[in-house]
Amino acid sequence: MSGDDLIPPSPSYDPLAPPPPDDAALFAEAEPFALFERWFKEAKAKEPNDPNGMALATVDASGAPDVRMVLLKDFDAAGFVFYSNAESAKGRQLEANPSAALCFHWKSLRRQVRVRGPVSFVSGEEADAYFQTRDRGARLGAWASEQSRPLPDRLALEKRVAEFALKFGLGEIPRPPHWIGWRLAPLQIEFWRDRPFRLHDRLVFERESVGRPWVKTRLFP
Secondary structure: HHHHHHHHOOHHHHHHHHOOHEEEEEEOOHHHHHHHHHHHHHHHHHHHOOEEEEEEEOOOOOEEEEEEEEEEEEEEOOOEEEEEEOOOOHHHHHHHHHEEEEEEEOOOEEEEEEEEEEEOOHHHHHHHHHHHHHHHHHHHHHHHOOOOOOOOOHHHHHHHHHHHHHHOOOOOOOOOHHHHHHHOOEEEEEEEEEHHHOOOOEEEEOOOOOOOEEEEEEEEO
């Protein structure tokens, strides 16, 4: 079977069909975080799984890009927050080059949001507070997993989980020192909406540095 047999064909559109809703209403907000919040609420109501899922792109030591899915855990005017193991591939890459890009894709809404900017650590207090909201099994997993490093087999991981479960018993499971959070402070946020015939809507907010005013621009699709 060839790739041509697996890849869906390009979509076709009825030229007489009514146009999508007015983009003036879709892009009404003058500030990107307010617009993101509205789109995110709509995605939360529509997406069947993980509306807070986002692709996180970093760069390795050779300059090659690396990307994986993570979960957004907080956002406000300061930026977008996610958590992971600082000793993982992403953690090492962010330590060497503290800048990243995010991409949210909400298939049910036919929209995406792209974000780029510098990354910094969240406070220890903020990470502690979020860690304690995680399921107990996930907290044990944060101790047990040597993320991104070679694993002999599944049994080796399960043994480590059992060892930490025995260690902590029924008591509190503290946050591991290597389990931290990052905040991406955007310098660019692009909002994209699907339109027929690949004539999509694109609106980008950009600023020279954190704290500077946003500049709002429409882009060709």
